[in-house]
Amino acid sequence: MPSESGRKSGDHVFHRDVRKHMPLIVRAEGIYLYDDTGKRYIDGCSGSQVVNIGHGVEEIVRAIEAQARTVAFTHGSRFTTRPLIRLAEMVSELSPPGLERVYFVSGGSEAVEATIKFTRTYFIERDGPGTNKHNLIARWHGFHGNTLGALSATGHMPRRRKYAPMLVAFPHVPACYCYRCHYGKTHPSCGVACAEALEEMILAQGADTVAAFIAEPLVGAASGAVPPVDEYWPRVREICSKYDVLLIADEVMTGFGRTGADFAVNHWGVVPDIIACAKGMSAGYSPLGAMVVREELYDVLRRGSGRFTHGHTYGGNPLSAATGVAVLEYYRRHRLCDNSRLMGELMFKLAAPLADSPIVGDIRGRGLFMGVELVEEKATRRPFPAELAIGEKLTQKCMAHGLVVYPGSGHADGKAGDHVLIGPPLTVTADEVAELVRCLAAGLADLEVELGVRAAN
Ligand SMILES: Cc1ncc(COP(=O)(O)O)c(C=O)c1O
Numbered sequence: 172m173p174s175e176s177g178r179k180s181g182d183h184v185f186h187r188d189v190r191k192h193m194p195l196i197v198r199a200e201g202i203y204l205y206d207d208t209g210k211r212y213i214d215g216c217s218g219s220q221v222v223n224i225g226h227g228v229e230e231i232v233r234a235i236e237a238q239a240r241t242v243a244f245t246h247g248s249r250f251t252t253r254p255l256i257r258l259a260e261m262v263s264e265l266s267p268p269g270l271e272r273v274y275f276v277s278g279g280s281e282a283v284e285a286t287i288k289f290t291r292t293y294f295i296e297r298d299g300p301g302t303n304k305h306n307l308i309a310r311w312h313g314f315h316g317n318t319l320g321a322l323s324a325t326g327h328m329p330r331r332r333k334y335a336p337m338l339v340a341f342p343h344v345p346a347c348y349c350y351r352c353h354y355g356k357t358h359p360s361c362g363v364a365c366a367e368a369l370e371e372m373i374l375a376q377g378a379d380t381v382a383a384f385i386a387e388p389l390v391g392a393a394s395g396a397v398p399p400v401d402e403y404w405p406r407v408r409e410i411c412s413k414y415d416v417l418l419i420a421d422e423v424m425t426g427f428g429r430t431g432a433d434f435a436v437n438h439w440g441v442v443p444d445i446i447a448c449a450k451g452m453s454a455g456y457s458p459l460g461a462m463v464v465r466e467e468l469y470d471v472l473r474r475g476s477g478r479f480t481h482g483h484t485y486g487g488n489p490l491s492a493a494t495g496v497a498v499l500e501y502y503r504r505h506r507l508c509d510n511s512r513l514m515g516e517l518m519f520k521l522a523a524p525l526a527d528s529p530i531v532g533d534i535r536g537r538g539l540f541m542g543v544e545l546v547e548e549k550a551t552r553r554p555f556p557a558e559l560a561i562g563e564k565l566t567q568k569c570m571a572h573g574l575v576v577y578p579g580s581g582h583a584d585g586k587a588g589d590h591v592l593i594g595p596p597l598t599v600t601a602d603e604v605a606e607l608v609r610c611l612a613a614g615l616a617d618l619e620v621e622l623g624v625r626a627a628n
Pocket residue numbers: 219278279280281283314315316317387391392421422423424449450
């Protein structure tokens with residue numbers, strides 16, 4: 172119905188893309204979403220690797236309801252609550268050894284903001300207000316969030332470009348991305364030059380100015396589930412320790428079982444100083460994020476001023492904390508990390524034949540975290556022109572076949588480069604994995620026909 176102002180009622184939402192048609196989702200259960208026409212979609216990317224325990228889990232709804240009845244909100248500057256204490260204990264149990272203090276926020280960007288400010292706070296507390304340690308080194312192929320601090324750490328150009336004049340000038344180094352090695356080298360003869368680049372950057376900036384290095388264990392949205400070589404994280408750990416630089420692992424996407432380990436740094440036995448996490452911790456049932464820090468760092472603050480001058484109204488709210496407790500209980504009881512590893516192996520096995528497609532350049536990832544990179548010419552790895560928006564096109568084709576995937580672009584040269592991320596809920600079964608891969612293959616085949624590289628049936 173048009174309203175008096177002439178607008179249609181219910182049409183006031185400011186969407187991210189104001190031109191795009193958004194299906195109206197009315198229900199969700201397990202790995203499936205349903206729109207108002209009755210069409211069913213596999214949530215093949217768990218939103219954005221969020222809904223790790225699947226949709227519509229009754230016990231989570233009951234836990235949220237019970238907490239809302241008990242106390243929905245208290246402010247973090249005055250009170251603590253039982254679910255908050257319990258969740259911190261659970262997160263610290265899942266974290267690498269020594270990471271025992273958990274600072275809660277409402278999402279991934281906020282978690283990263285907290286890590287950036289905490290590293291500065293730590294050095295002030297330890298060395299006094301005259302410390303010069305303030306700089307954060309990040310990576311070009313990285314995404315850490317859209318708030319201005321987290322975006323300053325983010326290297327991914329399509330997300331940065333418009334706002335570049337407003338960002339903090341944090342230095343960036345190349346990520347470990349063998350398919351498009353920044354140095355044009357090949358592993359292992361490369362000597363893992365991308366890790367050595369961190370040492371060079373620390374020396375160039377002056378170690379006395381560098382507070383921290385931040386990286387995603389596997390690059391997520393910025394280039395599509397890109398795993399590093401095995402030497403990368405241990406070497407990065409060594410370099411950070413050598414120069415008194417704190418190592419921050421951004422596990423917002425990879426945390427809580429996504430890659431088949433509770434935290435992805437565990438694959439390499441590396442213990443970072445700080446972890447940023449979010450998404451899977453509450454699996455989308457309520458906004459939640461956290462910074463997890465090593466006890467020794469926390470101790471410096473405790474023995475010093477005792478105050479971390481940073482906070483958000485909803486940080487540590489009991490409703491989200493109760494959600495997190497229920498989600499992580501479910502995650503542990505159903506051994507979802509093991510399922511991620513097992514179903515991930517199956518997903519990569521079933522998807523392997525897709526690598527024969529003339530437009531698939533690379534399939535990579537770990538656990539239930541898979542990236543499919545699309546290229547115009549396989550031999551040279553030449554990407555499609557950015558204007559074709561091939562990742563978005565593949566997403567639309569997959570949606571027509573009832574599969575939602577998560578597209579990304581710009582990782583080849585800052586503009587061109589297309590991939591889709593696949594990451595179903597960690598509850599996915601073998602039959603559902605097979606169905607997902609069939610839908611992906613069908614979407615890809617349709618795209619090949621449209622591009623004229625495959626004959627129509
Ligand atoms: C690795 C990483 N860090 C940070 C963020 C930002 O999280 P949020 O969107 O919850 O602010 C994301 C979001 O996708 C992410 O993937």
